Amino acid sequence: MPSALSYELHKLTARLDRAADGLLRTHEGVSYSRFLSLFAVAGGAASQRELAAWLGQTEPSTSRMVGVLAQEGLLAVSTVPGQGNRRVLALTQAGAELVDRCGRLLEGRFEELVKRSGVAYASYQRDTRRLLGQLDAAEQRAAPDRTEAT
Amino acid sequence: MPSALSYELHKLTARLDRAADGLLRTHEGVSYSRFLSLFAVAGGAASQRELAAWLGQTEPSTSRMVGVLAQEGLLAVSTVPGQGNRRVLALTQAGAELVDRCGRLLEGRFEELVKRSGVAYASYQRDTRRLLGQLDAAEQRAAPDRTEAT
DNA sequence: CTTGCTAACTTAGGCTGCTAAGGTACGAGG
DNA sequence: CCTCGTACCTTAGCAGCCTAAGTTAGCAAG
Numbered sequence: 001m002p003s004a005l006s007y008e009l010h011k012l013t014a015r016l017d018r019a020a021d022g023l024l025r026t027h028e029g030v031s032y033s034r035f036l037s038l039f040a041v042a043g044g045a046a047s048q049r050e051l052a053a054w055l056g057q058t059e060p061s062t063s064r065m066v067g068v069l070a071q072e073g074l075l076a077v078s079t080v081p082g083q084g085n086r087r088v089l090a091l092t093q094a095g096a097e098l099v100d101r102c103g104r105l106l107e108g109r110f111e112e113l114v115k116r117s118g119v120a121y122a123s124y125q126r127d128t129r130r131l132l133g134q135l136d137a138a139e140q141r142a143a144p145d146r147t148e149a150t
Numbered sequence: 151m152p153s154a155l156s157y158e159l160h161k162l163t164a165r166l167d168r169a170a171d172g173l174l175r176t177h178e179g180v181s182y183s184r185f186l187s188l189f190a191v192a193g194g195a196a197s198q199r200e201l202a203a204w205l206g207q208t209e210p211s212t213s214r215m216v217g218v219l220a221q222e223g224l225l226a227v228s229t230v231p232g233q234g235n236r237r238v239l240a241l242t243q244a245g246a247e248l249v250d251r252c253g254r255l256l257e258g259r260f261e262e263l264v265k266r267s268g269v270a271y272a273s274y275q276r277d278t279r280r281l282l283g284q285l286d287a288a289e290q291r292a293a294p295d296r297t298e299a300t
Numbered sequence: 301c302t303t304g305c306t307a308a309c310t311t312a313g314g315c316t317g318c319t320a321a322g323g324t325a326c327g328a329g330g
Numbered sequence: 331c332c333t334c335g336t337a338c339c340t341t342a343g344c345a346g347c348c349t350a351a352g353t354t355a356g357c358a359a360g
Contacts (some may be wrong), residue, residue: 003260005275007186011206013163016156018348019285025349033316036157049338050263056161061317063340068315085325085338110153117284119277125155127257127269132162134267135169169317175355184344198310213310218346235308235355262329 002142020106035102037065038074041089042099048087074098170256178252187215188224189250191239198237224248 007103021032028035036055045051052062066089074095078088091099114121170184186205195201202212216239218227224245228238241249264271 003264003271004270005264005278006170007189008275008278008282009159009163010167010284011157012202012278014206015282016345019162019289020156022239031315032331036160039157047338054161056164057278057316058318060341064316067340069282077183079325082326084327084336085323087339110156113281113284114153114155117277117280121153121155124274124277125158125226127267127274128155128158128162130267130269131263132158132165134263135162135260137266137312138263138360139169150226165319169319181345197308207346208348210311210349213308215346217310229355232356233308234306234357235353237309292316 016110023105023109024102027105030102033065034069034074035099037062037069038091038095038099039103041075041091042096046089053091054103069095080093095115166260173255173259174252177255178248180248180252182227183215184219184224185249185252187219188241188245188251191225191241192246192249196239198239201239219245 012119017032024030024035037051040051040054043054045054049059050067051066055062060078062137066075066077066087070077073092076090076092076095078090079086080088111121114124174180174182174185181271187201190201190204193204195204198212198216199209201216202209204285205212216225216237217228220227223242226240226241226242229236230238261271264274
């Protein structure tokens with residue numbers, strides 16, 4: 001059987017995401033998924049591939065989301081000659097303003113929850129990052145390096 | 151802006167779920183979502199409402215999943231006269247065997263990941279449970295008790 | 301018996317995630 | 331110029347979660 005911890009994490013994340021989604025939908029009419037994508041671009045994700053990695057999602061999912069956000073006028077998508085099929089992502093002014101408002105709405109809520117629960121933020125974050133890092137390493141091993149396989 | 155920790159958790163869970171899903175699909179032809187539902191029933195979730203709470207999902211989602219699993223012959227659904235509209239859930243033999251095989255497949259993988267990452271399983275689990283508990287409390291406050299509101 | 305209340309479940313429609321397969325832009329070698 | 335390899339993105343179709351609104355079973359009061 002799987003570890004109890006793995007599905008407790010699943011449940012925690014599902015409920016956190018649902019709570020954030022409800023807040024953003026009510027006050028800004030935008031889903032949490034869309035906000036996260038915009039926030040990642042604001043934080044430096046400059047291509048779809050980078051954005052997918054940032055979110056822990058696949059590229060097709062990201063492709064569709066970028067299309068939607070561009071159509072809504074929140075995201076500017078462009079290509080640069082000489083850089084292959086890469087798309088360059090940037091927020092429009094409307095997008096930047098939305099991210100700002102949504103950010104303010106969520107600000108502090110999660111920290112408040114953590115504080116009330118008595119969990120040490122820093123150590124929980126450190127552990128979460130270690131798990132992510134180890135997951136990267138495991139996938140690295142599963143998909144062996146092709147540049148050496150010549 | 152939201153806490154970095156909240157989206158690191160989101161990303162970690164998304165990738166863990168995807169990894170587990172790939173494994174189960176490859177070896178047993180079943181999705182991780184379906185396995186989790188069956189596993190919860192094996193673990194004592196005896197009605198759809200309980201199952202939804204166990205998974206951190208809404209009741210309509212659970213309703214559909216139960217329908218699918220029943221149709222596949224993995225879950226037995228019945229009603230008991232005198233207990234309202236409640237459905238009693240139980241695994242069929244095929245369901246129990248599938249849960250068993252899938253459980254073996256996942257067994258130890260997550261613990262191995264945690265061990266390699268250097269994270270202390272017990273304390274990470276304790277913190278995760280505290281966060282879940284606090285989230286319950288917060289939702290309790292948000293939806294005030296109606297039995298007193300008379 | 302009918303009306304109203306509560307608990308539990310279902311239906312309808314939309315959004316977003318995934319996999320598998322296909323398309324596009326650039327650079328290197330013939 | 332043509333072809334191949336690499337990197338990046340898209341299309342098609344399916345799975346599963348959500349919200350809002352509706353349904354069903356039991357119970358209690360008139």
